[in-house]
Amino acid sequence: MTTSETPELEERAAPPPPAPPRPHVTWQKLTFLPAFLIAVLLGTWLWFEQADLDPLSANALSNGQVSKALWQHVQLTVISTFFVLIIAIPLGIVLTRRAFRKASPVVMAVANTGQATPAIGLLALLVIWLGTGTKAALIGIIAYAVLPVLSNTMAGLKGNDPTLLEAARGIGMTPLGVLTRVELPLAVPLILAGVRTALVLNVGTATLATFGGGGGLGVLITTGITNQRMPVLILGSILTVTLALLVDWLASLAELLVRPRGLEAGT
Structure with missing residues (x-):
């Protein structure tokens, strides 16, 4: 072997460079956003304690109306997200099966x-069809949030390595076993990203439920706008933004906890 061939052989034999380490989620990163939101809410509460509210603003914020609007908003978000999940994920699974791919x-x-479709326009059509109330608001929110979960479910399942699926079939796994034990666990990161997007969308869209009689924090926002009462508008806006950020943080935490450990080690 000549010396001129040695560098070429060494280059071929050299191991590939190690993959860059995954970002490490520290305690500080996990607690910063909740601490920031608590500080914002505390500052808002202190401001309202010292604010000189006129009778109309005080009436809009009295008798537990703020907590009622917040609870209605949380209910709208949770219920709509539940129905989005039970509609979009099974539908995404079905549309990736060979027999139903043409319908996708x-x-x-x-x-x-x-x-x-603009959310307010869709809600108006649903109110004309179903009348005012929570039902029309929920259907509008669900229709608006199905797409990210559905598309991410299909993308996650389609993006699986075919050789892994063939290996699973080769060891005798049934189609259902391949789906539940191989395909879905590998698609979990993308599905959870779609769920996280849908959650934030639902929090924002739920503010429009007030126009259909569905309640929520939109009641405070519209009251502040129509009556030109900035304290009411500011409170409704701050609570909506805080809820959206909190939901996004909880979803990111769920992504971290639910993500299969094997995927983290292998990526």
């Missing part, structure tokens, strides 16, 4: 239409 463009077009 039609279903995706319908889901895109639901999100492309």
